[in-house]
Amino acid sequence: MRLSLSAAAIALAVALGVASPVGAYWEYGHETIAGIAMANVTPRTRAAVKRILATSALLDTPTCPARTPQQASVWADCVKPLKDAAGRSRFGYAYGWHFQDVEVCEPFEQSLEQACRDGACVSAQIERDVALLRDPATGAHDQVQALAFLIHFVGDLHQPLHAGERHDKGGNDVPVSYGGYAPDRLNLHSVWDGLLAERAITTGPTMIRRYPAATRRQVAAGSVADWSRESWRVARDTVYAGALKGDPCAPSPASTPASTPVPARVALDEATIAAWLPAARLEIERGGLRLAKELDAALG
Secondary structure, X not given: OOOOOOHHHHHHHHHHOOXXXXXXXXXXXXXXXHHHHXXXXXXXXXXXXXXXXXXXXHHOOOOOOOOOHHHHHHHHHHOOOOXXXXXXXXXXXXXXXXXXXXXXXXXXXXXXXXXOHHHOOHHHHHHHHHHHHHOOOOOHHHHHHHHHHHHHHHHHHOOHHHHOEOOOOOXXXXXEEEOOEOOOOOEHHHHHHHHHHHHHHOOOOOOOOOOOHHHHHHHHOOOHHHHHXXXXXXXHHHHHHHHHOXXXXXXXXXXXXXXXXXXOOEEEOHXXXXXXXXXXXXXHHHHHHHHHHHHHHHHO
């Protein structure tokens, strides 16, 4: 495909991309991860997912359906603006569950512990949702909500800027130009959320397929903490290093919290964008196969 998106596509992306710290993968990324997962779970798990999502009316979010895995994959983003009859946010409590502010220039374990205090981070919520789904005492409403959250949050964890940041709200504070385009609201986070993810998914063979057993075992090995560290490293060594053209944690004479200063606008040239594609594609594959592992562990 072409190395740059059309001006119309960029304009649409910017119009849709509010780029908040919890504005996770746009629909295409999340739906692809859900599709990969469902192609690689056991038949028993697939049936259990279908059975649970058939009760999604219990969520009482008619404008945000979750009847299919693809709908469920974006449900947690869709419900963010919903309010109750008194005008209060219905799901405001889940705001911090979509990401974890783990600084890429600080020791991982220490920063993760701080980011996940009280369980208010994406990796802790993944483990919580699996536990709820495994518990036969979990009620039907909590079960379907846990499933929808799980499908979404595993995708979030594999967007590197939801797993690592540089005192910049996961790249939201880093304005960028994407190829030849530099709309005012485009930033590093929104590029990895949508523009790059969509291009990566459509570059090469379809990602929604049954993967070989050896590949599934290799990719899905490890724990949620291991996956968090891996995604954090991608943020540091691929995303920030590529955007800043060097070590993002190199000492800087400037008295800033982060090390290497960030220019007023980062120019993402075609070479940088093309170099990121394999990493973006791999993160989506990892997300899908690891979601399959978690669903099998919870429901299989």
